[in-house]
Amino acid sequence: MAMPPVLDVARRHGIPLAVFWNQPATVLAAYYHYYHGHRETVASHASDPSHEVVLPGMEPLHIHSLPSFLVDAAHNKLSRLVVNGFQELFEFMDREKPKVLVNTLTGLEAATLTALQPYLQEVFAVGHMPPVSTKARIHMFQQDSKNYMEWLDTHGERSVVYISFGSVLTYSKRQIEEILHGMQECGRPYLWVVRKDGRDEELSYLVDNIDDHRGMVVEWCDQLDVLSHPSVGCFVTHCGWNSTLESLALGVPIVATPNWSDQPTIAHLVEEKWRTGTRMYRDDEGVIAGTELAKGVEFIMGNSMKAIEIRETANAFKHKIHEEAVKGETSKINLHSFAKTMIHSCKEIKIMSSYDK
Structure with missing residues (x-):
């Protein structure tokens, strides 16, 4: 495409x-x-x-x-x-x-x-197409040496906020500051992915000197392992399609912070169609305000009737996707049909080429 x-x-x-x-x-x-x-x-x-x-x-x-x-x-x-x-x-x-x-x-x-x-x-x-085996995964960036999985082990069930804007988007200085202020405002533990690529010297200094005992900042992590961990209560994501599918497949509610391309549409699906999260809106500078982020996180992590429904729906999608993946009927049939058609077409081309010769 x-x-x-x-x-x-x-x-x-x-x-x-x-x-x-x-x-x-x-x-x-x-x-x-x-x-x-x-x-x-x-x-x-x-x-x-x-x-x-x-x-x-x-x-x-x-x-x-x-x-x-x-x-x-x-x-x-x-x-x-x-x-x-x-x-x-x-x-x-x-x-x-x-x-x-x-x-x-x-x-x-x-x-x-x-x-x-x-x-x-x-x-x-x-x-959907996330790898099911650790050996099958190829990471775009080197994982952080910090023991983030052990750090997650020290936290209670559904207590940690996972924050990642994926492999393409980078953070501005103001966005870093807003996210930090937002997480300090809501006071919840968080695991935050901030890649080193695309950082200038000032931004690197800002990230490397975040001093907040409630949070851990890493350069990159194994997202499937993190989303599978019972301590993760919500996913603050840019709503890239791969990240969204992984979140749906693992039953983690979403705080959607879309930026560009297909992300606004995916955020709409998350909030309005599937009802597995809530959507945040960026200001004129393309920044998610810290106070708004804190509200979104508190809403998803809270105990209102709507938040509970979102968590229940996310969990229901997890089981639904797991069942469809295990059975694999529709996708498997579609892929087999496609493969047979392509093989047949390639054989026809080979025969026609031999006639031409």
């Missing part, structure tokens, strides 16, 4: 091509309908976050819940690049009708997957 040049290579050599969509089916649907009759509607309301957009087969979405590149009123260079690149992809999909493999679960987005069928014809759920 992110490599348009592959389309030309496949076309030139007659190689069968499928699209692997590593975002929710809801985001796929939003992009599809944006390029098929709804571009002007979205663009004309891009500056109105409260405006609701109704797309075919989908529940209404506020402008601020659509993928950020589609509603960037400033039209920055990256947004233009993504919008133009995806337009090429969807033009190819219209023309060639490829199979579309979506890294999602039918149990999460059944209605959306069904609603896409008349438009994309062969769209399949093939998720």
Whole structure:
């Protein structure tokens, strides 16, 4: 989905091509309908976050819940690049009708997957895809040498706040300060991932000198191990799709802090559709205020009826996803069907090539 040049290579050599969509089916649907009759509607309301957009087969979405590149009123260079690149992809999909493999679960987005069928014809759920074995994991960054798992062992059940903005987003100095103040305000223990890449000298000094006995700051960690630990009570996340799937699969409630790309849509799904968390909003500088973060954490970790319902729902999703993963029926059938079709197509190409020779 992110490599348009592959389309030309496949076309030139007659190689069968499928699209692997590593975002929710809801985001796929939003992009599809944006390029098929709804571009002007979205663009004309891009500056109105409260405006609701109704797309075919989908529940209404506020402008601020659509993928950020589609509603960037400033039209920055990256947004233009993504919008133009995806337009090429969807033009190819219209023309060639490829199979579309979506890294999602039918149990999460059944209605959306069904609603896409008349438009994309062969769209399949093939998720979710986190590794089940420690040996199967490849880490993008070196894990911190601190004994964070032993540190988690020292805390009570569902007492620790886990904070990570993933492998791409970096923190500004102000955002570091706001998160620190927010966690000090709510007074709960926290495990916070702050990567070293992208830090300038001032930011490194600030992070390295955080003095708060309630928290542990690490450069990187094994997220699946952390989310599996019974002491973790909530996940403050940027709502990247992999992180969200992992949180859903392990039953950890979410404090969503989306920033860009598909993250606002995923945060909407978390809060409004699946009801496994709450969403925070960034200010005009793209920063989550510490006081707002503290409110979000306290809400999810608290004992209100709504917080209890969110925790129960998150736990229910954990069991639902586990059952679907163990049975593997839908995703397994879809993958087997895809593999057989591709093998058959490749054999046909090989035969035709031998005739040409």
